[in-house]
Amino acid sequence: MKQGRIFSGMRPTGKLHIGHLSVLENWVRLQDSHECFFGIVDWHALTTAYDDTKSLPDHIMDMALDWLSVGLDPEKSAVFIQSQVKQHGELHLLLSMITPLPWLERVPTYKDQVQQLKLQGKDINTVGFLGYPLLMAADILVYRADTVPVGVDQLPHLELCREIARRFNYLYQVSLFPEPQASLSRQEVLPGTDGRKMSKSYGNEIAIGIDSNELAQKVRQMVTDPARIRKDDPGHPEVCVVHTYHQFYAPEDVASLEESCRAGQIGCVECKKQLTGKLEEILAPIREKRKSLEQKPEWVKEILAEGRKKATLEAEKTMALVREVMSVGW
Numbered sequence: 274m275k276q277g278r279i280f281s282g283m284r285p286t287g288k289l290h291i292g293h294l295s296v297l298e299n300w301v302r303l304q305d306s307h308e309c310f311f312g313i314v315d316w317h318a319l320t321t322a323y324d325d326t327k328s329l330p331d332h333i334m335d336m337a338l339d340w341l342s343v344g345l346d347p348e349k350s351a352v353f354i355q356s357q358v359k360q361h362g363e364l365h366l367l368l369s370m371i372t373p374l375p376w377l378e379r380v381p382t383y384k385d386q387v388q389q390l391k392l393q394g395k396d397i398n399t400v401g402f403l404g405y406p407l408l409m410a411a412d413i414l415v416y417r418a419d420t421v422p423v424g425v426d427q428l429p430h431l432e433l434c435r436e437i438a439r440r441f442n443y444l445y446q447v448s449l450f451p452e453p454q455a456s457l458s459r460q461e462v463l464p465g466t467d468g469r470k471m472s473k474s475y476g477n478e479i480a481i482g483i484d485s486n487e488l489a490q491k492v493r494q495m496v497t498d499p500a501r502i503r504k505d506d507p508g509h510p511e512v513c514v515v516h517t518y519h520q521f522y523a524p525e526d527v528a529s530l531e532e533s534c535r536a537g538q539i540g541c542v543e544c545k546k547q548l549t550g551k552l553e554e555i556l557a558p559i560r561e562k563r564k565s566l567e568q569k570p571e572w573v574k575e576i577l578a579e580g581r582k583k584a585t586l587e588a589e590k591t592m593a594l595v596r597e598v599m600s601v602g603w
């Protein structure tokens with residue numbers, strides 16, 4: 274007996290990096306306790322990248338490969354592409370009729386993001402971008418999901434979704450939509466190899482499917498304590514990217530590594546080798562699985578088609594009720 278129903282998704286913007294692993298590992302665990310719907314939310318990708326969509330099909334395939342390699346199991350979950358389940362779009366439209374505009378305008382980060390991207394020469398002052406949180410709400414509500422795994426930064430979006438569910442139920446005097454609860458997941462904010470935010474545009478990311486040589490090279494490039502010139506100089510691990518990674522991936526070794534660093538008893542080359550070994554242990558099985566899936570793109574497409582069927586079945590049940598309640602589509 275499953276404990277509840279979950280929807281979660283990611284925007285397909287390229288190969289995933291190891292900063293995404295903790296979220297995906299949480300999804301993998303939730304598959305056993307919940308009925309899960311995991312969507313590759315390609316319509317969301319269009320809210321910021323509407324003018325250059327050529328890479329979208331590749332990004333969708335990369336995301337499917339990454340998800341399946343990490344352990345999402347199509348036998349347990351519906352794994353699908355958002356734009357293939359049109360009910361997401363229909364619910365978004367219908368909910369837009371009842372959602373007051375200020376609710377969207379007041380979403381924290383909305384104005385900041387518009388401003389930030391404007392500075393980068395990108396105009397996202399669009400209806401689509403303003404409606405992004407509403408589309409998120411539709412993604413969740415179309416499955417009448419009661420639980421959403423989120424990071425702290427996404428809580429305002431989930432609160433909006435709850436408000437919309439409440440407003441719908443109140444306006445039409447029904448209890449059609451549950452108010453979904455957050456399942457807060459630990460989200461690792463891993464820096465990139467140069468200490469800045471991990472991002473493909475900086476070239477400082479470590480992809481989930483990275484090969485061994487490239488992994489070793491990325492770790493060699495990691496920024497360490499600049500005050501350490503010689504191997505026996507006392508180090509300051511708190512300013513070192515390698516140390517941050519050890520904290521995440523080798524918590525059992527971190528105290529002794531820290532002590533050795535401060536005492537000048539371990540060199541950065543050795544310390545990085547140990548980290549490479551740890552990361553290799555974690556990433557090698559994922560890489561192998563990804564490589565084998567890359568050879569079977571048709572099979573991956575079948576999985577997505579199957580996911581689409583499962584998702585559509587549930588989404589359509591919800592939409593039949595919504596249409597009836599709103600007296601549309603008869």
Ligand code: SF4
Nearest residue numbers: 508513515534541544
């Ligand atoms: S020994 Fe390790 S923790 Fe210390 S500065 Fe070098 S890489 Fe960083």
